[in-house]
Amino acid sequence: MIRARHPLPFVAVALGSALAFGAPLATPLAAQERGVATASRTAQAPALLVADDVTITDGSVLTATGNVEAMYEGQRLKAQSITYDRDADTLTITGPLMLDDGQYTTVLADSGELSRDLRDGILTGARVVMDDQLQLAANQISRSEGRYSQLYKAAVTSCRVCKEGDAPLWQIRARRVIHDAETRQLFLDGAQFHVGNVPIAYFPRLRLPDPTVERLTGFLTPTLYNSTLLGTGVKIPYFIRIGDDKDLTLTPFLTDETRTLEFRYRQEFRTGGIEFEGAFSDDDVRRGERRAYLNGRGVFALPQDYVLQFDIEAVSDDAYLLEYGYDSKDRLDSEISVERVRRDEWRRAALTYFHTLRSGEDSSTLPTSVANLDYEKRFFPARMGGELRFAAQAHGHYRTSDLRTDGPDFDRFADGRDVVRLTASADWLRSWTVMNGLRTTFQTGVDVDHIGVQGAAVNTRSDYTDATPRAALTLRYPMAKTTAGGTVHLIEPVVQLGWVGGSTPNIAVDQATRNEFDEGNLLSLSRFSAADRRERGLSAAYGLNWTRFAPGGLRSTLTLGQVVRDKAQLETDGSNSFSLSSGLQGSTSDLLIAGQINTQNGLTFTARSLFDEVFDTTKAEARASWSNAALDLGATYIWLPRDPQELRPGTVSEWAFDASYRLSRHWTGSAEWRYDVASDESVNAGVGVTYTNECVDVTLSASRRFTSSTILEPSTDISLTVGLRGFSARAEDKSYVRECKK
Known part of the structure; x- marks a missing residue:
């Protein structure tokens, strides 16, 4: 108006x-x-x-x-x-004034004189706000060509200043600051870094990115580091922007015990991307040795919906990853694969190389080189109804060992064997609903297997070919009830009657060595983890699923299940095909009980356990977590009995805790702890605290590894990282910004 x-x-x-x-x-x-x-x-x-x-x-x-x-x-x-x-083609401005460039910079000033196009001129008593993060204050700003802003006697900070005259938490004072709007960089002359009003460091020349820059060559946040094993030192990462599609980060890690160079290389392509990371070390932990590791990964889209993926994992010695905290894996796997997934078809080809880091385990007697070809296809024939499924797999693995005898791994087969397995299968499934809701599914099919073994043990076969027919009938009767209060109950009893022909071959078992009994395979005709072993004979599986939905958001589920067979699954020498802790030994399996509870306030509890005929626990695991805006809390417990067949000489009983809690607006604490109940000792523990506001991140953390072995010794690590916010891409979480008291 x-x-x-x-x-x-x-x-x-x-x-x-x-x-x-x-x-x-x-x-x-x-x-x-x-x-x-x-x-x-x-x-x-x-x-x-x-x-x-x-x-x-x-x-x-x-x-x-x-x-x-x-x-x-x-x-x-x-x-x-x-x-x-x-006549002078100038604008004389009386403030207070505000100049917004329409992108990410706002200038506030007392007065100024600018050209008609607002690109050139002088502003006095000015303050520049970039991307609502970084502030630059100066007695005078000179604008040139709409690109350069030159500030004299300037102060730079991203901290919020509540009172006139109060010093920010940190600031950089400089004799002159030039902001290049095209390259989005700040150039400072005679820069002093202040904490409060106290000068900490002086830089004759300093170049910094403005807040809109996401990738620019320069130093990243350093970390102070102390370790009882690696000594005291610092990590100083340097980011190199090679181009819009690639970059390299070099991180010298120097202490009184190690001279290490870490690196990370990333590159994006039109159809995918790659990333490699690793390190080279010359330390006093292993004098005279050069230590290194390399991890790489990549993914590419190929024509006709195929996807190429690869990952590389390599290390110079077994202890390097754990000692430096790079990774906790004890078996490395490198793989390249090509895969295509469509609605009714799956194809995959993969080559995998394994290397063990476990003490007492020899990579030469493990299947180090593995090749797999997989194909699955399904059809829906209109005349016969139902669904047809076809699958084929070619598998082969190679060991560098040529031993014709068995070592101490309890598998009774030669440790130098190499295996090739070809499998093809065909299935027909059809479902009906009868008798007021009884869901009936019939399935029949056949598997054809050929297995060849190079270097088989003396008392086992070197080749095997067989066709295995099978059939199953599954009955489900889902029932639902809604109470007066709105709670919904779903109950579904289920029964499966099955038959699988053939007999167990006297041939090496390499893949189906770790077998689990859970809700996912209760209604499976074979619960072996791979096709080099199959369950045989008549069987019946029965169970009950119950789900409860409460109006307030509480959801709970419970599953009970058991398997009964006409005979136990035995090897040709009379030993059990299933391990003791699998819960599947004998003609009657252990009783499976699994459940989950989810509440509307973020609490989740999940548990699964197996019970034998006298209701003693044979395997148990549980996980509880609670997550909301301020808290992430989790606890896990696992119990496994002694099982030589799974290379577990003693009982495993462990607790693991992890937590993160936002103590206040700016403070967040974290902790983790892993405790071995069986040996009554801690495995590792860690604690950390982070202070965050609109202009700084400070993280102090400490961790302790208690375990020791022939290649490892206990160690304690402490690190301190201080990062200045504002010289990076925009931070979306504004909840850490300090508020000024009125």
């Missing part, structure tokens, strides 16, 4: 101003509501001036006062008054 005493004369003045300054005849509709004057260098790029009052003196000086706004090429200037001198 026009705030003028005489609207008609005001409009006449505005129109006269527009004509006098050569403005286009067509004006925006907004100009009809307030006094408007426009001027332009070209008809395609008009400048717009809006104010409560506009006057012209001497035919060449335009003065606009009261809620003045000037706009040009996306820039917006607000001030109390603006005077435009056409």
Whole structure:
């Protein structure tokens, strides 16, 4: 709305101003509501001036006062008054004024003098705010070419300042600061880094990215590090932007015990990307040895929906990853694969290489080189109904050992054997609903297997070919009930009757060595983890699923299940095909009980256990977690009995805890602990605390590894990381920003 005493004369003045300054005849509709004057260098790029009052003196000086706004090429200037001198082609501005470049920079100043296009000039008593994060204050700002802003006697900070005269938590004071809007960089001369009002460091020259830069060559946040094993030192990462599609980060890690260079290389391609990371070390832990590791991964989209993936894991010695805290894996696997997944088809080819880091385990007697070809396809024939499934697999693995005898791994087969397995299968499934909701599914099929063994043990076969027919009938009867309070109960009893032909071959078992009994395979005809072993004979599986939905969001589930067979699954020498802890030994399996509870406030509890005929626990695991806006808390317990067949000489009983809690607006604490109940000792523990506000991140953490072996010894690590916020991409979480007291 026009705030003028005489609207008609005001409009006449505005129109006269527009004509006098050569403005286009067509004006925006907004100009009809307030006094408007426009001027332009070209008809395609008009400048717009809006104010409560506009006057012209001497035919060449335009003065606009009261809620003045000037706009040009996306820039917006607000001030109390603006005077435009056409002869000098300058704008004299009386503040307080605000200049917004239309992208990410806002300038606040007391007064200024700018060119008509707002690209050049001088502002006094100015403050620059970049991307609502970084602030630059100066006595004077000089703008040039719309690209460079030069600040004199400037202070730079991303900390919030609540009172006039109060020092921010940190700031960089400089004799001169130049901001290049095109490269989005800050160049500082004579820079002093202050904590509060105390100078900490001096830099004759300093270059920093502005907050909108995501990738720029330069140093990243350093970390102070102390370890009882590796000594005291510092990590100083240096990021190198090679191009828009690739970068390299080099991190010297120097202590009194090690000289290490860490690296990470990343590159994006049109159809995918790669990433490699690793380190080279010369330390006093292993004098005279050069130590290193390499991890790499990549994924690429290929024609016809195929996806190529690879990962590489290599290390110079068994203890390097754990001693330096790079990884806790005790078996490395490197793999390259090509895969295609469609609605009714799956294809995959993969080559995998394994290397063990476990003490007392020899990679030469493990299947180190493994090849797999997999294919699955399903059809829905209209005439016969139901679903047809076809699958094929080719598998082979190679050991570098040529031993014809068995070592201490309890598998009774030669440790130098190499295996090739070919498998093809066909299945037909069809389901009906009968008898008021009884869901019936019939399945029949056949598997054809060929296994060849190079270097088989003396008492086992070197090749085997067989066809295995099978059939199963599954009955489900889902029932639902809703109580008066709105709680929904779903109960589903289920029974499966099955038969699998054939007999157990006297041939090496390499893949089906770790077998689990859980909700996922209760209704499976074979619960072996791979096809080099199959369950044989008649069987029946029965169970019950119960789910409860409460109106308040509480959800709970419970599953009970058991398997009964006409005979136990035995090897040709009379030993059990299933291990003791699998829960599947004998003609009757252990009883499976599994459940989960989810509450509306983020609490989740999951448990699974197997019970034998006298209801003693044979295997158990449980996980409880609680997650909300301030808390992430988790606890896991696992219990496994002694089982030589699974290479477990003693009972495993462990607790693991992990927690993160936001103690206050700016403080977050974290902790983790892993405790071995069986040996009554801690495995590892860690604690950390982080302070975060709008301008700084400070993290202090400590961890302890208690375990020791022939290649490892206990160690304690402490690290301190301090990061300045504001010189990076925008932080979306504003909950850490400090509030000023009124």
